[in-house]
């Protein structure tokens with residue numbers, strides 16, 4: 001489940017562009033997973049977007065709690 005999501009838009013992406021999206025697991029602490037993500041031009045020369053996210057593992061009962 002997404003607990004936190006931060007996105008920095010560094011340069012515009014022209015309509016119709018093909019981009020490269022890379023995401024990596026930065027670290028894991030128990031049920032917390034910290035993810036890094038970037039969107040670049042396909043040759044990697046231009047950074048469009050970078051993001052960090054925290055995902056927390058949950059049980060089905062967490063969803064049912066509402």
Ligand SMILES: CCCCCCCC/C=C\CCCCCCCC(=O)SCCNC(=O)CCNC(=O)[C@H](O)C(C)(C)COP(=O)(O)OP(=O)(O)OC[C@H]1O[C@@H](n2cnc3c(N)ncnc32)[C@H](O)[C@@H]1OP(=O)(O)O
Pocket residue numbers: 001002003004005007021030032037038039049050051054056057058062
């Ligand atoms: C680079 C460009 C990016 C774009 C790339 C293009 C690709 C595009 C594709 C995709 C786009 C992205 C798509 C994302 C879209 C997201 C939409 C959704 O995901 S909709 C769901 C929204 N999320 C909720 O509704 C959760 C609501 N919150 C909850 O249910 C709970 O708060 C939950 C599950 C998050 C945690 O609750 P607990 O009861 O299980 O656990 P507790 O004890 O509160 O927290 C566990 C640990 O996590 C930390 N924690 C929790 N929330 C935190 C937070 N916000 N910041 C920091 N730490 C947090 C706590 O401090 C705790 O840490 P300690 O174990 O003590 O070390």
